[in-house]
Amino acid sequence: xxxxxxxxxxxxxxxxxxxxxxxxxxxxxxxxxxxxxxxxxxxxxxxxxxxxxxxxxxxxxxxxxxxxxxxxxxxxxxxxxxxxxxxxxxxxxxxxxxxxxxxxxxxxxxxxx
Amino acid sequence: xxxxxxxxxxxxxxxxxxxxxxxxxxxxxxxxxxxxxxxxxxxxxxxxxxxxxxxxxxxxxxxxxxxxxxxxxxxxxxxxxxxxxxxxxxxxxxxxxxxxxxxxxxxxxxxxxx
Numbered sequence: 429x430x431x432x433x434x435x436x437x438x439x440x441x442x443x444x445x446x447x448x449x450x451x452x453x454x455x456x457x458x459x460x461x462x463x464x465x466x467x468x469x470x471x472x473x474x475x476x477x478x479x480x481x482x483x484x485x486x487x488x489x490x491x492x493x494x495x496x497x498x499x500x501x502x503x504x505x506x507x508x509x510x511x512x513x514x515x516x517x518x519x520x521x522x523x524x525x526x527x528x529x530x531x532x533x534x535x536x537x538x539x540x541x
Numbered sequence: 542x543x544x545x546x547x548x549x550x551x552x553x554x555x556x557x558x559x560x561x562x563x564x565x566x567x568x569x570x571x572x573x574x575x576x577x578x579x580x581x582x583x584x585x586x587x588x589x590x591x592x593x594x595x596x597x598x599x600x601x602x603x604x605x606x607x608x609x610x611x612x613x614x615x616x617x618x619x620x621x622x623x624x625x626x627x628x629x630x631x632x633x634x635x636x637x638x639x640x641x642x643x644x645x646x647x648x649x650x651x652x653x654x655x
Binding site: 473477530532533 | 545547574581582583584585597599632634642643644645646649651
């Protein structure tokens with residue numbers, strides 16, 4: 429069965445600095461990978477996905493993520509963080525023949541002015 | 542249609558009572574999913590529908606839980622004889638299969654069992 433690990437509960441960065449939120453996964457076969465963001469008392473908002481093709485995917489709000497098959501990672505990155513990026517970020521994985529999308533426990537990103 | 546709608550946003554109920562939540566997906570989406578999220582955790586899959594057919598249920602979905610999507614549009618999730626451990630955010634999502642790979646989530650229904 430597929431699983432996702434987000435090793436950091438909390439990431440703190442200063443505004444304007446680059447940010448990275450880490451994600452590693454475990455699946456049998458090739459995965460579909462996703463990043464979602466959640467603001468307080470809200471549902472999850474889709475940021476980006478990797479399905480196939482180019483390992484570097486670009487998404488909403490200037491975020492990008494790199495699929496690394498050898499390291500089974502899909503880290504979320506942004507070159508210059510904004511205070512408004514402060515939120516809870518979830519990595520998710522689906523196996524290609526499975527409709528069960530598994531989420532990590534989430535990483536709380538705080539961007540300080 | 543601007544997204545997935547869930548009703549109510551918040552529900553407080555006494556232990557032992559039944560509750561029902563509603564989800565209205567994006568109209569052209571044929572798949573609808575229910576997830577549960579507890580504090581400090583990521584969403585956990587409960588069940589999903591393709592049109593009106595319930596195709597998969599998680600072992601998390603005990604016999605006190607039932608979900609329906611009678612006409613392949615909106616869905617309801619009912620919890621009977623609620624327990625304090627049922628307190629969570631219940632999230633609904635929809636997608637268009639096979640074109641879309643990601644899900645569009647609603648804002649969720651926060652259930653508190655007292």
